[in-house]
Amino acid sequence: MATEQDYQGLYDRIAALRDTVTKRLASELISNPQLGDSLTQQIDALLQSVVDADAKAPAPADGGLAELAGIGPQAARNFGQTRMTPGVEPYDETITSERIIAVGDMYYLYQHEKIGVFRVVRKLQELFKAGAVRLSSGPGAYALYQFDRREVLRYTQRDRIGAYRRIFGYGSGPGPTGSRPNVDFHKLFSHFVHQVTLFWRDKRISDVIRERAYDPSFGSIAIVRRSGLDLRNNLKWLSFGHLNVLRVEVMQLLEEAFRILNSDDVKRLFGADNAWDVVEEVLIRYFNERLVTSPRQRMGVTGREVLRWLAQDHILKTSRPEFETLLLEIAEYAEEWLTSAQAMGLAARTGEARVLPWDRTSPAPLRVVGRTPPGVPVTRAPAREMEL
Structure with missing residues (x-):
């Protein structure tokens, strides 16, 4: 059990140790910056071991109040x-990864819902029941029959849309009774992806223009960590309820839908080579829609990978080499998601705002009395996610 005197002395000794080490190794630290990171990690680990050992010591029955009074x-x-007392368990270390992974799967499902996969299957059901297509006893026809018979056992489209509204804030409508739409998700998710892409962009620039690109000014891990923790904390309280069961069921439903669309008789009906060709053919022929299949599907795949990464404790790493190595896993996914979202008007790259022209000390407004100032490009606000 540490006393106040021991507590104060511990941090004073740690500070003195840091000061002594940096003075003695000043020349080596200049030529080898990685040495400083290694020393910092070792001293931090030493301090943490003492704090952990003290936290495990049994506390008196009154918590130390008698001593104090x-x-x-x-x-x-x-x-x-x-x-x-040393403190309590950190807030950011109390999140269960299973729930965040479930959110990633729901994001993947939402993008396929927006593409129109389930609407295509329902349209095929209508045509099949009306006898308007030449399907009779093939594997696709039989799968359509089973798909229809099992519908009473599944979550409905309204249930799915309500879940998307509650978790991501996408779409419109009241949502499930007693729930609130998560209107902050898209903003926080886009912000985290932006910071990941900016980090690696700065890192690549640093690698090109500097012999040793080991400088905290080139890519701040603190900014990436904070944006990721904000997103993860936002999802923490919105991943309870029936989300886990719903995503398992809808993932099975998506697999069944693609089994129907990929059956030989259905592909032959539309002259398609694969299931995605069937989806696009039905959307064009019967819904007269502009196809967004490719960017939406990649947003689903890459967005799920980013959220899966966020579900682990990688975001809590404070060591630069360790954090960069782990962050590399989603570097390309983040860049691809941002590019796809930008192509659809759902996100914008914000890195340019960090650099101002030489003759300007603050960002100029985009419009002054309804007119755009000279030299300032006209930009459009990102389009909102529309109702399903």
Whole structure:
């Protein structure tokens, strides 16, 4: 059990140790910046081991209040002898990865819902029931029959849309009773993806123009960590409820839908080579829609990978080499998601705002009295996610 005097002395000794080490190794630290990171990690680990050992020590029955108040035989003779607690468990380390992974799967499903996969299958059901297509006893026809019979056992389209509204804030409508739409998700998710892409963009520039690109000014891991933790904390309270079961069922439903669309008789009906060709053919022929299949599908795949990465404790790493190595896993996914979202008007790259022209000290407004100032490009606000 650490006293207030021991607590204060510990941090004073750690500070003195850091000061002594940096003075003795000043020349080596200049030529080898990685040495400084290694020393910092070792000292931090030493400090954390002492704090953890103290936290495991049994506390007195009254929590140390008698010592502090000067009551009983264990009363402290001075303030330095009173018990000092190290703190509580960090907030960011209390998130269950399973729920965030489930959110990633729901994001993947949402993008396929927006593409129109389930609408295509329902349209095929209508045509099949009306006898308007030449399907009779093939594998696709039989799968359509089974798909229709099982519908009463599944979550409905309204249930799915309500879940998307509650988790991501996408679409419109009241949503499930008692729930609130997560209107902050898209903003936080886009912000995290932006910071990941900017980090690696800065890193690549640093690798090109500098011999040793080991400088915190080239890509701040603190910014990436904070944006990722903000997103993860936002999803923490919105991933409870029936989300886990719903995503398993709808993932099975998506697999069944593609089994229908990829059957030989259905592909032959539309002259298609694969299931995606069937989806696009039905959307064009019966819904007269502009196809967004490719960017939407890639947004689903890459967005799910980013959220899966965020579900692990990688975001809590403070060591630069370790964090960069782990972040590399989603570097390309983040860049691809941002490019796809930008192509659809759902996100915009914000890195240019960090650099101002030489003759300007602050960003100029885009419009002044309804007119765009000279030299400032006209930009459009990202399009909102429309109702399903």
